[in-house]
Amino acid sequence: xxxxxxxxxxxxxxxxxxxxxxxxxxxxxxxxxxxxxxxxxxxxxxxxxxxxxxxxxxxxxxxxxxxxxxxxxxxxxxxxxxxxxxxxxxxxxxxxxxxxxxxxxxxxxxxxxxxxxxxxxxxxxxxxxxxxxxxxxxxxxxxxxxxxxxxxxxxxxxxxxxxxxxxxxxxxxxxxxxxxxxxxxxxxxxxxxxxxxxxxxxxxxxxxxxxxxxxxxxxxxxxxxxxxxxxxxxxxxxxxxxxxxxxxxxxxxxxxxxxxxxxxxxxxxxxxxxxxxxxxxxxxxxxxxxxxxxxxxxxxxxxxxxxxxxxxxxxxxxxxxxxxxxxxxxxxxxxxxxxxxxxxxxxxxxxxxxxxxxxxxxxxxxxxxxxxxxxxxxxxxxxxx
Amino acid sequence: xxxxxxxxxxxxxxxxxxxxxxxxxxxxxxxxxxxxxxxxxxxxxxxxxxxxxxxxxxxxxxxxxxxxxxxxxxx
Amino acid sequence: xxxxxxxxxxxxxxxxxxxxxxxxxxxxxxxxxxxxxxxxxxxxxxxxxxxxxxxxxxxxxxxxxxxxxxxxxxxxxxxxxxxxxxxxxxxxxxxxxxxxxxxxxxxxxxxxxxxxxxxxxxxxxxxxxxxxxxxxxxxxxxxxxxxxxxxxxxxxxxxxxxxxxxxxxxxxxxxxxxxxxxxxxxxxxxxxxxxxxxxxxxxxxxxxxxxxxxxxxxxxxxxxxxxxxxxxxxxxxxxxxxxxxxxxxxxxxxxxxxxxxxxxxxxxxxxxxxxxxxxxxxxxxx
Numbered sequence: 001x002x003x004x005x006x007x008x009x010x011x012x013x014x015x016x017x018x019x020x021x022x023x024x025x026x027x028x029x030x031x032x033x034x035x036x037x038x039x040x041x042x043x044x045x046x047x048x049x050x051x052x053x054x055x056x057x058x059x060x061x062x063x064x065x066x067x068x069x070x071x072x073x074x075x076x077x078x079x080x081x082x083x084x085x086x087x088x089x090x091x092x093x094x095x096x097x098x099x100x101x102x103x104x105x106x107x108x109x110x111x112x113x114x115x116x117x118x119x120x121x122x123x124x125x126x127x128x129x130x131x132x133x134x135x136x137x138x139x140x141x142x143x144x145x146x147x148x149x150x151x152x153x154x155x156x157x158x159x160x161x162x163x164x165x166x167x168x169x170x171x172x173x174x175x176x177x178x179x180x181x182x183x184x185x186x187x188x189x190x191x192x193x194x195x196x197x198x199x200x201x202x203x204x205x206x207x208x209x210x211x212x213x214x215x216x217x218x219x220x221x222x223x224x225x226x227x228x229x230x231x232x233x234x235x236x237x238x239x240x241x242x243x244x245x246x247x248x249x250x251x252x253x254x255x256x257x258x259x260x261x262x263x264x265x266x267x268x269x270x271x272x273x274x275x276x277x278x279x280x281x282x283x284x285x286x287x288x289x290x291x292x293x294x295x296x297x298x299x300x301x302x303x304x305x306x307x308x309x310x311x312x313x314x315x316x317x318x319x320x321x322x323x324x325x326x327x328x329x330x331x332x333x334x335x336x337x338x339x340x341x342x343x344x345x346x347x348x349x350x351x352x353x354x355x356x357x358x359x360x361x362x363x364x365x366x367x368x369x370x371x372x373x374x375x376x377x378x379x380x381x382x383x384x385x
Numbered sequence: 386x387x388x389x390x391x392x393x394x395x396x397x398x399x400x401x402x403x404x405x406x407x408x409x410x411x412x413x414x415x416x417x418x419x420x421x422x423x424x425x426x427x428x429x430x431x432x433x434x435x436x437x438x439x440x441x442x443x444x445x446x447x448x449x450x451x452x453x454x455x456x457x458x459x460x
Numbered sequence: 461x462x463x464x465x466x467x468x469x470x471x472x473x474x475x476x477x478x479x480x481x482x483x484x485x486x487x488x489x490x491x492x493x494x495x496x497x498x499x500x501x502x503x504x505x506x507x508x509x510x511x512x513x514x515x516x517x518x519x520x521x522x523x524x525x526x527x528x529x530x531x532x533x534x535x536x537x538x539x540x541x542x543x544x545x546x547x548x549x550x551x552x553x554x555x556x557x558x559x560x561x562x563x564x565x566x567x568x569x570x571x572x573x574x575x576x577x578x579x580x581x582x583x584x585x586x587x588x589x590x591x592x593x594x595x596x597x598x599x600x601x602x603x604x605x606x607x608x609x610x611x612x613x614x615x616x617x618x619x620x621x622x623x624x625x626x627x628x629x630x631x632x633x634x635x636x637x638x639x640x641x642x643x644x645x646x647x648x649x650x651x652x653x654x655x656x657x658x659x660x661x662x663x664x665x666x667x668x669x670x671x672x673x674x675x676x677x678x679x680x681x682x683x684x685x686x687x688x689x690x691x692x693x694x695x696x697x698x699x700x701x702x703x704x705x706x707x708x709x710x711x712x713x714x715x716x717x718x719x720x721x722x723x724x725x726x727x728x729x730x731x732x733x734x735x736x737x738x739x740x741x742x743x744x745x746x
Contacts, residue, residue, distance in 0.1 A: 006738070031740070031741075031743060032542070032545070032546055032743070034538075034542060053729045053733055053736075053737055053738065054733065054736050054737070054738055055738055056738040056739060056740050056741045057740055058545050058546070058725075058740055060541070060545060062538060062541075062571075063567050063568060063571040064567060066534075066535065066538070066568075067535070067538035067541075067567070067568055067571075068538075070531060070532065070535040070538045070539045070542070071538040071539065071541050071542035071545075072542055073539060073542060074511070074529075074538065074539040074540060074541060074542025074543035074544075074545075074546070075542035075543065075545060075546035075743075076542075076546075077529065077542075077543055077546075078542065078543040078544070078545070078546030078547035078550065078743060079546055079547055079742070079743035080542075080546040080743040081743075082542070082546070096532055096535075097532065097535070100531065100532050226547070227509040227527040227529075227543055227547065227550055228506060228507055228509065228527065228547055228549060228550050229506070229527075230506045231527065232505075232506075232525050232526055232527055232528075233527060233528075234473070234521065234522055234528045234529075234530070235528070235529045235530065236521070236522060236529075236530035237530065237531065237532055238530065245473075245476060245522070246522060246530075
């Protein structure tokens with residue numbers, strides 16, 4: 001369906017990534033956010049707090065991130081599209097409810113504007129060191145989707161995508177920004193509402209009495225009902241059967257957890273988004289994401305000027321990891337170069353998918369600034385040998 | 386309903402007219418559910434029903450008849 | 461079966477009975493009172509949502525035939541906050557235990573009371589963490605033996621009515637599971653009240669609290685409640701703290717009016733934004 005025009009600020013704007021993310025959420029139909037202040041992410045909800053009362057909706061600043069990350073889920077079951085926004089220390093607190101959203105299949109979006117860690121770390125400076133936390137941070141087996149924008153325009157476009165994926169798969173979607181992308185200001189084009197595709201909630205049409213909250217059909221994603229509609233359904237974070245009732249048997253656990261995993265894994269190739277350049281003749285492929293992809297772009301141009309056969313693969317979905325693409329490439333390329341603002345996270349996934357068929361070179365950086373293109377270039381040169 | 390009983394004794398103790406006593410019979414979980422010993426005294430006040438933590442007993446007033454406790458039928 | 465059914469029956473997921481609560485536990489008794497309050501207040505059950513946290517009382521959500529949410533430990537109140545704000549037509553009840561609401565969820569409890577979110581909170585206080593095996597709770601009376609205070613607890617206990625009154629609740633009452641009619645009436649009263657209502661129900665945990673402290677079984681505890689409870693409506697909440705075996709002050713302590721969160725939010729936004737303010741439409745994103 002098309003976006004509700006009330007939330008769409010159609011036009012050409014000069015926005016930072018945080019503000020563009022907020023506009024993306026509004027365009028996607030988000031009418032509820034719960035937040036807790038934390039640098040460098042707060043601008044997203046500051047703008048939402050100013051904007052949402054003019055389009056009909058609610059922002060509430062909660063007492064902490066534990067509260068914010070579950071308040072938004074209450075709002076989802078009340079019928080809203082909802083999200084929260086945070087950075088590393090708050091993201092750590094939200095892990096509990098990423099697990100709850102995964103288990104209860106609550107469609108929602110968690111925005112993490114990454115800064116340097118661990119702990120309080122570098123509140124005002126960038127990092128990309130929450131990538132594994134986004135995937136594995138809550139306990140137990142589960143799957144999420146994570147997107148990595150590299151510009152304010154993408155902060156707008158991909159926030160809509162994040163909400164759409166959340167609704168399609170009934171899964172929490174991690175929107176993995178970083179401080180630089182969040183605070184850089186660029187041109188952002190917001191199209192008219194009738195050009196924005198919005199995925200509606202998978203709301204049940206079953207009559208009362210026939211609806212089971214976790215009954216699935218072929219596609220493994222159940223239909224949802226909202227509180228107050230008469231279905232009198234039960235939702236729990238305990239292992240549950242199709243009725244939503246707790247069931248502590250290994251059989252029900254196996255069925256449920258495998259479905260939570262496979263509804264994403266089986267669709268991984270369909271979900272995968274990436275940008276590629278010059279991969280046909282590449283011997284070395286630079287794999288990057290977020291702000292680092294823009295530094296990598298410069299390094300790739302420098303390398304190609306030296307006639308090095310370098311290609312670019314920019315990850316837009318980090319999770320599920322686009323391993324099919326890496327596997328295809330590793331059949332004919334010599335090496336992958338993986339710069340990221342951490343001491344090695346997504347590089348492990350590249351290495352795993354390459355499975356020894358191509359070498360993998362990490363270009364680690366502890367965060368606080370972006371890479372120097374020369375450092376990436378150096379790795380490209382080494383990988384080309 | 387008798388199968389839900391866990392023999393806590395709340396209904397027996399707090400029945401204002403002392404209609405009930407724990408029986409010597411067992412339910413399938415091994416508890417002694419209450420039985421009616423003074424049916425004529427039941428006022429149908431349903432205090433037993435409000436106390437029963439296991440939703441296993443209740444009282445009601447029959448129209449034009451003596452009040453009844455809802456426990457003794459074994460259903 | 462006669463035409464007369466147990467009044468609680470229509471409110472239960474009977475396919476989940478018998479429940480997991482121990483013999484002599486009072487939680488089921490509070491559910492009876494809740495059901496009677498629903499009948500008395502003639503509340504529309506389709507508009508009613510019940511939210512629980514984790515623990516023995518947290519299991520209430522799984523047993524009531526309502527839209528019911530069993531959330532994470534301590535977070536029933538913020539979940540309920542989101543539910544209520546997204547759909548203000550819902551009547552939202554939070555039904556949880558003392559440890560869940562006042563320890564891990566303590567921050568949410570005081571802030572929801574401060575904001576005066578329109579929630580009805582039923583706090584079953586059994587003075588202990590029961591589901592996990594009887595550990596010290598913030599409500600455990602000083603000197604009580606628990607599995608994590610094997611030599612007696614040295615900590616003072618929270619006086620929950622005092623806490624929530626100070627934080628801003630508009631309705632505060634305490635009953636024990638002996639006071640079934642009063643409790644049902646209090647719950648019904650809270651339904652007619654807009655704002656943050658808090659009803660504490662002192663309840664036996666014979667398996668873990670009473671047994672370890674040699675206080676008998678559930679029935680002995682009920683007799684203690686009957687004997688040692690004093691009804692004092694309007695009692696200053698600063699004076700209703702509890703001890704191991706002392707007097708229990710019960711009654712309706714606070715009943716006051718102040719605008720609830722959504723009323724305040726709407727007024728503030730309408731005043732500041734004027735014509736630009738857009739009322740929240742019904743959230744149907746399907």
